[in-house]
Amino acid sequence: MNYRVAVNVSLGILTELLYAFAVILSAFAVCLVVSIFRP
Amino acid sequence: MILKPVLDDFKIVGFYLSKVILALGAAMGIPLILSFLLGEYNPCLDFAAGIAVSFIAGLSLKVICKTDKDLLWMHGMIVVSLSWVVAMFLSAIPLFMSGHWISFLDACFDSMSGFATTGLALVQDLDHLSYGHNLWRHLIMFIGGQGIVIVALSFFVKGFSGAFKMYVGEARDEKILPNVIHSSRFIWMVSIVFLVLGTVSLGIAGLAAGMRPFNAFFHGACNFMTAFDTGGFAPQSQSILYYHSLAYETITVVIMILGAINFKLHYHVWTGSKIELAKNIESRTFFAAVIITFFITALGLAEAGIYPKAAVLFRKGFYQLISGHTGTGFQTVYAQQFFSDWNDLAIVGVLIAMALGGAACSTTGAIKMIRIGIISKAFIQDVKRILLPERAVIIQKFHHIKDVFLDDKLVRPALIITLAYILFYFAGAIAGMLYGYPFLKSLFESTSAAANVGLSCGITVPSMPAGLKVVYIVQMWAGRLEFMSVLTLLGFAVAVVRGKK
Numbered sequence: 001m002n003y004r005v006a007v008n009v010s011l012g013i014l015t016e017l018l019y020a021f022a023v024i025l026s027a028f029a030v031c032l033v034v035s036i037f038r039p
Numbered sequence: 040m041i042l043k044p045v046l047d048d049f050k051i052v053g054f055y056l057s058k059v060i061l062a063l064g065a066a067m068g069i070p071l072i073l074s075f076l077l078g079e080y081n082p083c084l085d086f087a088a089g090i091a092v093s094f095i096a097g098l099s100l101k102v103i104c105k106t107d108k109d110l111l112w113m114h115g116m117i118v119v120s121l122s123w124v125v126a127m128f129l130s131a132i133p134l135f136m137s138g139h140w141i142s143f144l145d146a147c148f149d150s151m152s153g154f155a156t157t158g159l160a161l162v163q164d165l166d167h168l169s170y171g172h173n174l175w176r177h178l179i180m181f182i183g184g185q186g187i188v189i190v191a192l193s194f195f196v197k198g199f200s201g202a203f204k205m206y207v208g209e210a211r212d213e214k215i216l217p218n219v220i221h222s223s224r225f226i227w228m229v230s231i232v233f234l235v236l237g238t239v240s241l242g243i244a245g246l247a248a249g250m251r252p253f254n255a256f257f258h259g260a261c262n263f264m265t266a267f268d269t270g271g272f273a274p275q276s277q278s279i280l281y282y283h284s285l286a287y288e289t290i291t292v293v294i295m296i297l298g299a300i301n302f303k304l305h306y307h308v309w310t311g312s313k314i315e316l317a318k319n320i321e322s323r324t325f326f327a328a329v330i331i332t333f334f335i336t337a338l339g340l341a342e343a344g345i346y347p348k349a350a351v352l353f354r355k356g357f358y359q360l361i362s363g364h365t366g367t368g369f370q371t372v373y374a375q376q377f378f379s380d381w382n383d384l385a386i387v388g389v390l391i392a393m394a395l396g397g398a399a400c401s402t403t404g405a406i407k408m409i410r411i412g413i414i415s416k417a418f419i420q421d422v423k424r425i426l427l428p429e430r431a432v433i434i435q436k437f438h439h440i441k442d443v444f445l446d447d448k449l450v451r452p453a454l455i456i457t458l459a460y461i462l463f464y465f466a467g468a469i470a471g472m473l474y475g476y477p478f479l480k481s482l483f484e485s486t487s488a489a490a491n492v493g494l495s496c497g498i499t500v501p502s503m504p505a506g507l508k509v510v511y512i513v514q515m516w517a518g519r520l521e522f523m524s525v526l527t528l529l530g531f532a533v534a535v536v537r538g539k540k
Contacts, residue, residue, distance in 0.1 A: 009232070012309035019316050020296040023326055024289075027333045027357050034334065035349035038341040 043538030051114045053104030057097045059122040064093025074171030082171035085136040093129050116527035119188050126187050127151045130179050137172045139163050151512045154183035155519035158271020158368030158493020161501045165276040176272050177261040184268025184402035229305050237263035240290050248284040266294040268402040271368025271493030278370040299365040299397025320437040321398040324412040332392040333360050339385025364392035366403040368493020377496040393492045404491030404518050406460045410453040417450045463489045470510045489518040
């Protein structure tokens with residue numbers, strides 16, 4: 001496996017991790033909004 | 040007119056089935072080696088028996104059915120659906136011999152639950168199960184997640200014209216690479232890369248939670264296999280609640296989301312276009328569906344008032360929701376808590392999430408995001424058609440690797456499969472009600488089985504009626520294969536009886 005492939009795969013995994021954390025943080029924001037209006 | 044199958048049809052099916060059986064027998068060698076290394080000699084015998092039966096059956100079938108005829112679509116579909124049933128029986132042998140399952144039916148239930156990546160379990164005294172058997176439970180989930188036939192294709196087949204027919208039969212209608220064998224190997228490569236990263240992460244989290252090093256990494260590997268393959272078996276009876284670790288829960292949530300991504304999308308994100316993840320209809324629909332269903336669940340939990348702090352509500356509510364949405368089935372609440380502590384609104388949020396599932400060509404079950412995305416787009420198109428002038432030309436498109444124009448040829452199959460799943464969920468619910476369970480509980484457990492999720496509200500226990508166990512086995516099997524190959528098998532059986540010569 002050459003250097004460029006390794007970098008590309010690493011960046012790909014990083015992008016997917018960012019997506020996963022975006023889902024988690026957005027859901028957390030939903031939770032905060034619900035908690036504010038229904039304490 | 041249905042034609043009666045000829046001897047060659049049976050030989051072709053038997054020949055390719057033999058390859059799958061032999062591959063399964065070889066896979067049993069992995070837990071056998073682990074058991075031997077750890078000095079668990081009784082489990083060694085259980086796996087030796089399983090391997091012996093698999094090799095005798097596989098080799099006999101191979102010799103009897105030897106043929107060089109090409110596989111037709113019908114054969115491919117039948118090989119796939121039969122492979123899953125045969126694999127269920129064979130892999131249940133070492134499970135049943137362990138003595139942790141009270142009947143062979145229970146061992147078959149867990150075996151099908153494993154292969155179909157469901158996660159409902161009837162095992163007794165799981166906390167004292169041997170390492171070898173525990174590894175086998177998780178390994179069958181890993182194999183099932185990739186697709187049993189894909190496993191056989193990747194390792195035992197150099198390339199033949201019928202590969203694509205079996206690949207499609209396992210509910211993977213998208214080729215990642217032009218060659219199916221290469222596609223199968225790419226699926227394995229993604230899984231192995233994440234296996235290493237996930238096992239190390241979960242192992243470290245386990246060590247931080249106070250586990251012994253071997254156990255931390257063994258549990259890490261097992262939990263990774265079932266999280267990434269959106270299965271849901273866990274090495275301990277309390278599932279992920281056992282670890283009482285926020286880090287462990289966060290890592291498993293990330294792995295579950297990664298497991299719910301389309302392998303074709305993994306390929307494009309890994310090899311070039313990173314922005315594809317933000318543009319793709321499946322990742323967008325998944326994002327929206329998680330937010331909407333979690334909003335419903337969070338409202339329900341806030342109304343019920345059982346988690347007074349927002350952080351606790353999020354930790355408990357979101358974990359069950361994402362576990363249901365990705366079709367995994369890990370739990371951080373007890374099964375009975377769903378109906379004793381949660382209110383109906385919170386349960387319905389999780390129920391909808393379970394029914395929707397993750398991406399197509401991933402390891403999840405259920406309706407899947409691509410279909411939900413296409414149906415949503417079709418709705419928007421129809422609303423536009425009503426609102427805009429009659430002469431206006433309405434063009435709707437979506438992005439899935441490339442821009443695709445929406446037309447009825449895409450909407451129709453999406454609607455048919457969605458309807459089939461909804462009917463299937465309700466059929467299982469009716470079966471549950473016939474055995475005396477309340478409607479919502481029955482629907483929850485039925486959806487969990489048919490959508491290959493594994494969250495349980497307490498119906499799935501060893502003492503449940505045998506008939507309901509069979510219903511759930513059929514739901515797990517047909518739900519995982521998306522009906523078509525199972526219906527082809529039924530059609531083949533009808534042709535054997537009533538077909539014309």
